Amino acid sequence: GINLFTIKGKAFDLPIELSSHASGIKVAQEATWVGLGWDLVPGGRITLQIKGGYDRNADQYYTGGPYATMAPYMVDYLKSQANGFTNQSSLAFGCSMSVGPPGTPNPADICSDWINLPNFTRQDLLSFLFLSSKHAALEPDIYSVNFLGKSLSFYKEPFTGKMVIKNENYNYKIKEIGGGGATDGWIIVDDHGLEYYFEQAEQTAYLTPIAGFYPQINTSWLLTRIVAPNGDSSTFTYANYGSEIIAPLISESKTSVYGGFMNDAGPSEQTNRNDVNGLFYQMPQHLVKITGKNVTVDFDLGYRDDIGGLGARKLEGIRITDRYTNQLIKQVKFNYEYFASTTAHPMYFNTALLNITGHGSSTVAERMSKRLKLNSVELFGKSSLPVEQRYRFVYNQTLLPNKVSLAQDHWGYFNDVNNVNISSTSVSFTPSLSSLVNEGLMTTPYPTGTDVSLSGNANRAASEPHAQAGMLTSVIYPTGGFTNFDYELHRSSLNMNPDFVGGGLRIKRISNFSGNAELESLVDYDYTTQLSGGTIGSGIYLGALDYTKGTVEYEFFDVENNWGGYGSNNEHGMHDRVTRTMFSNGNLNEDGGTVAYREVKKNFIDYTSSKKYHTVKKFHIRSPWSANAGGTGVFQPGQSIVPAFLYLAPTPDGYLAGKLAEETHFNETGQP
Numbered sequence: 001g002i003n004l005f006t007i008k009g010k011a012f013d014l015p016i017e018l019s020s021h022a023s024g025i026k027v028a029q030e031a032t033w034v035g036l037g038w039d040l041v042p043g044g045r046i047t048l049q050i051k052g053g054y055d056r057n058a059d060q061y062y063t064g065g066p067y068a069t070m071a072p073y074m075v076d077y078l079k080s081q082a083n084g085f086t087n088q089s090s091l092a093f094g095c096s097m098s099v100g101p102p103g104t105p106n107p108a109d110i111c112s113d114w115i116n117l118p119n120f121t122r123q124d125l126l127s128f129l130f131l132s133s134k135h136a137a138l139e140p141d142i143y144s145v146n147f148l149g150k151s152l153s154f155y156k157e158p159f160t161g162k163m164v165i166k167n168e169n170y171n172y173k174i175k176e177i178g179g180g181g182a183t184d185g186w187i188i189v190d191d192h193g194l195e196y197y198f199e200q201a202e203q204t205a206y207l208t209p210i211a212g213f214y215p216q217i218n219t220s221w222l223l224t225r226i227v228a229p230n231g232d233s234s235t236f237t238y239a240n241y242g243s244e245i246i247a248p249l250i251s252e253s254k255t256s257v258y259g260g261f262m263n264d265a266g267p268s269e270q271t272n273r274n275d276v277n278g279l280f281y282q283m284p285q286h287l288v289k290i291t292g293k294n295v296t297v298d299f300d301l302g303y304r305d306d307i308g309g310l311g312a313r314k315l316e317g318i319r320i321t322d323r324y325t326n327q328l329i330k331q332v333k334f335n336y337e338y339f340a341s342t343t344a345h346p347m348y349f350n351t352a353l354l355n356i357t358g359h360g361s362s363t364v365a366e367r368m369s370k371r372l373k374l375n376s377v378e379l380f381g382k383s384s385l386p387v388e389q390r391y392r393f394v395y396n397q398t399l400l401p402n403k404v405s406l407a408q409d410h411w412g413y414f415n416d417v418n419n420v421n422i423s424s425t426s427v428s429f430t431p432s433l434s435s436l437v438n439e440g441l442m443t444t445p446y447p448t449g450t451d452v453s454l455s456g457n458a459n460r461a462a463s464e465p466h467a468q469a470g471m472l473t474s475v476i477y478p479t480g481g482f483t484n485f486d487y488e489l490h491r492s493s494l495n496m497n498p499d500f501v502g503g504g505l506r507i508k509r510i511s512n513f514s515g516n517a518e519l520e521s522l523v524d525y526d527y528t529t530q531l532s533g534g535t536i537g538s539g540i541y542l543g544a545l546d547y548t549k550g551t552v553e554y555e556f557f558d559v560e561n562n563w564g565g566y567g568s569n570n571e572h573g574m575h576d577r578v579t580r581t582m583f584s585n586g587n588l589n590e591d592g593g594t595v596a597y598r599e600v601k602k603n604f605i606d607y608t609s610s611k612k613y614h615t616v617k618k619f620h621i622r623s624p625w626s627a628n629a630g631g632t633g634v635f636q637p638g639q640s641i642v643p644a645f646l647y648l649a650p651t652p653d654g655y656l657a658g659k660l661a662e663e664t665h666f667n668e669t670g671q672p
Contacts, residue, residue: 011228026412035374044147044223197225238285242310247403253583303359306370344368344402389478398469429584430456440497454582462502480515492539503594526601538598547586
């Protein structure tokens with residue numbers, strides 16, 4: 001990163017740094033307020049990740065009534081019976097059930113499997129099962145926190161209300177502000193007693209809300225105050241200028257259906273092709289001021305043309321002022337243009353929905369083809385001239401696709417292989433079965449139960465040169481020296497492939513040059529590890545790539561209460577409906593992780609002193625997600641997805657996943 005200024009204090013320092021990332025630019029990715037691939041977050045943010053349905057919604061199971069009482073027992077039972085969900089048959093109650101008066105918790109109405117549950121009506125039971133299986137109500141929402149170089153995530157334990165941090169290394173306390181229908185904010189207290197207040201909410205609303213489960217809600221909370229035990233503090237001020245609409249996500253699916261009530265459903269097919277999902281608008285809060293003990297930092301914002309809406313802004317400058325003398329100490333100026341890209345075709349976006357009032361004259365199609373590009377940053381003293389320091393940036397020249405292009409690999413990075421003629425009937429975002437076989441993601445001959453008619457036409461394999469489009473390749477410093485960055489795709493073990501390629505980029509080499517363009521030092525990154533059988537890649541793919549699913553959806557009926565309207569008198573229970581689906585978004589990962597490495601070796605060469613040395617870092621690795629789910633990552637008909645819909649606390653090894661286990665430094669002779 002590039003440090004622009006640091007607000008000093010007795011209890012804490014607050015750096016203002018411009019940082020870039022090395023993971024790659026996704027096709028649908030929007031630029032931040034400082035340009036594509038960059039970020040500047042001097043404060044912090046808590047971001048809500050909705051799992052299944054929104055936990056605050058009144059329709060969710062633990063908000064009151066009998067569901068709150070039933071839930072702990074039901075979860076224990078469903079977890080113990082997980083193996084029973086792996087076949088394509090109805091979930092049997094295990095005994096015959098007689099019918100009592102409506103609303104009567106009659107023991108005769110409760111099967112032997114449920115005999116130890118507290119009293120509740122059969123209607124409550126069926127309602128609970130329906131909600132939890134249909135809307136993933138048993139999985140808690142996750143809150144991701146990033147502030148002052150720290151990252152953690154937590155969830156609210158639905159049965160006790162306790163805040164659980166998903167990392168045992170943090171001895172922090174988390175307190176919710178509000179906590180009724182909407183969370184007003186959060187307070188995090190670290191192990192040094194510093195209090196971080198996240199009180200500025202940001203809202204997101206779907207343009208076509210899913211009734212009850214995705215309302216207009218607070219999805220982020222921004223850091224507003226830091227208070228130290230000695231009284232030191234900093235405050236953060238934000239402003240909203242309206243709403244903004246970002247590029248939509250594209251999805252596609254095709255489903256065949258068998259079974260259902262009275263076996264009346266099929267088989268039948270339903271296709272959802274080239275549909276644009278994820279159409280939502282945000283109400284962004286932009287940082288405009290930080291007030292420290294001795295200085296005030298003002299952030300000057302400007303209009304931009306690559307995102308629609310009056311709320312879209314870019315950072316044009318920073319002014320640092322002494323609070324006591326009101327004298328200007330330092331200024332920072334950001335210089336931009338826009339990345340060029342291919343033309344976006346309206347076949348892949350809804351012009352009417354995305355046509356929001358904004359600044360400038362950009363059309364929806366033009367916005368889909370623009371991304372903010374940071375060219376340079378200039379640092380000044382008390383006056384705007386002369387420039388005291390200038391940082392310039394160089395990027396990979398591969399032409400980026402438009403934001404709704406289908407030329408994406410499994411993870412959304414550019415691969416340049418799905419650019420088909422828009423008038424062709426073979427347009428598809430879903431991979432073909434043959435392409436999945438070629439990558440080792442599906443076995444051949446196809447597993448029993450595979451519906452080959454659902455196959456798409458796309459190739460979603462990663463492309464190393466194209467995934468680097470738009471990436472930062474060089475930083476030129478005020479001295480004239482520069483640093484070059486080389487990238488490569490991740491390599492990891494997935495299924496039976498020990499060298500699976502993809503999942504974004506990783507750093508391969510960093511080279512540092514003097515102002516005379518002489519190589520002064522370099523760092524090479526080695527991602528292999530030594531085992532008894534030799535040298536192998538140390539990467540583990542943490543998720544699954546599974547585009548084909550065979551699932552059982554349980555349909556509930558209760559004639560006594562007219563549940564579904566099927567069955568004879570005194571009947572109640574469930575029927576199963578088997579669906580087989582192939583869809584375009586098969587990248588399944590926990591908490592956004594893709595690849596983790598057991599070991600990373602950094603080889604340093606200092607040419608100015610002719611010294612060579614290296615550092616080895618080893619990390620905690622947990623089992624891949626697919627293995628935890630009882631599968632291999634390769635689709636097998638009848639595999640259960642029900643456990644993914646249950647409330648399951650993280651496993652103990654999950655707390656340490658990705659954390660540094662040990663770090664060893666070796667000198668020139670190879671000795672630690």
